[in-house]
């Protein structure tokens with residue numbers, strides 16, 4: 001059997017162990033020797049778990065056991081996950097992870113360590129949970145020039161926005177419900193402020209370019225400012241509001257953004273509801289492909305981790321992912337062009353319309369308490385300049401063009 005260790009026996013780590021035990025017969029079709037979890041590293045003991053006797057608290061027990069060939073890191077956070085991963089790779093032990101925070105911050109350097117020590121570092125579960133997304137991009141779409149990736153990459157925010165739309169409940173109420181149901185963390189900032197989706201689009205952008213797209217370089221907005229009035233008005237005008245991570249190759253270069261967008265009801269991402277994730281990829285040969293599934297959860301995420309373990313167990317040489325440390329130059333945020341959605345007080349409609357007379361697709365719709373104005377493509381810095389100091393703008397969103 002191929003011996004392995006799980007670092008972090010929480011939601012995802014316990015899912016990994018469960019899948020390896022429960023689906024052993026399936027896994028053996030791909031890895032005839034079978035996978036065996038020899039150690040589980042955690043801070044706590046798990047006396048009531050059937051796997052409690054495998055729990056250790058000292059990483060060196062794992063690193064010093066020559067039988068251990070694979071490790072999955074499902075602890076989360078930057079440290080000590082980074083140090084533990086680094087140490088395992090330096091011993092030539094292949095590592096896979098669901099830890100997007102670590103991958104977004106240290107992906108290229110950990111991949112370099114893996115290359116230098118003839119082992120692999122994989123992170124399928126770090127983006128899109130159970131959706132087989134990264135391997136699809138890196139293997140099945142390796143022949144493609146990927147020109148855009150647009151995704152609903154965070155289940156918590158998609159759940160909140162979906163419930164606001166379908167039940168007319170306000171943001172705070174839905175957030176508390178999401179927390180009670182375990183869909184949102186007690187401190188939801190990483191999700192609702194867009195950082196989680198931002199990290200994921202940084203990883204995707206890095207993988208499609210092969211260079212490093214730093215998470216801090218990306219413009220990130222969350223959903224905390226989205227109101228019921230925005231959602232209702234969008235609905236009436238044939239749109240839904242979705243938090244999107246988007247990277248797009250334009251004539252100016254690579255544009256990356258995470259923000260709430262108005263998405264037309266006819267768009268394939270519109271029907272993606274609740275905690276589901278979906279990613280629309282455009283390749284220059286294959287055209288559009290959409291991948292859809294559960295973006296989080298013990299078993300879906302565990303399944304993606306196990307798929308990495310299977311790949312690493314089957315490989316007779318290290319699996320190479322091209323993601324260099326060289327920074328990828330992005331189109332500065334101010335130069336990105338978007339179509340804007342402004343919800344404004346009725347008293348300033350003419351003033352705002354006058355700001356965008358040169359905008360080709362200027363539309364406006366009068367609701368009783370406010371008006372929605374939709375512009376054609378305008379540069380971000382230009383938009384900010386034109387609207388600076390205008391009082392009575394209630395909200396600003398972007399509109400997803402096809």
Ligand SMILES: NC(=O)c1ccc[n+]([C@@H]2O[C@H](COP(=O)([O-])OP(=O)(O)OC[C@H]3O[C@@H](n4cnc5c(N)ncnc54)[C@H](OP(=O)(O)O)[C@@H]3O)[C@@H](O)[C@H]2O)c1
Pocket residue numbers: 007008009010011012013041042043044074075076077080098099100101125126129295296297298301
């Ligand atoms: N949950 C999901 O659906 C999901 C989906 C996709 C990706 N992810 C990512 O997967 C990673 C794990 O998430 P999770 O939800 O499984 O987290 P979790 O439930 O908090 O599990 C983490 C486990 O690691 C243990 N741990 C923390 N620090 C440790 C250390 N220094 N040494 C040993 N064990 C340590 C924790 O122990 P304590 O509980 O005692 O702290 C806990 O048992 C995160 O990066 C997360 O972002 C999660």
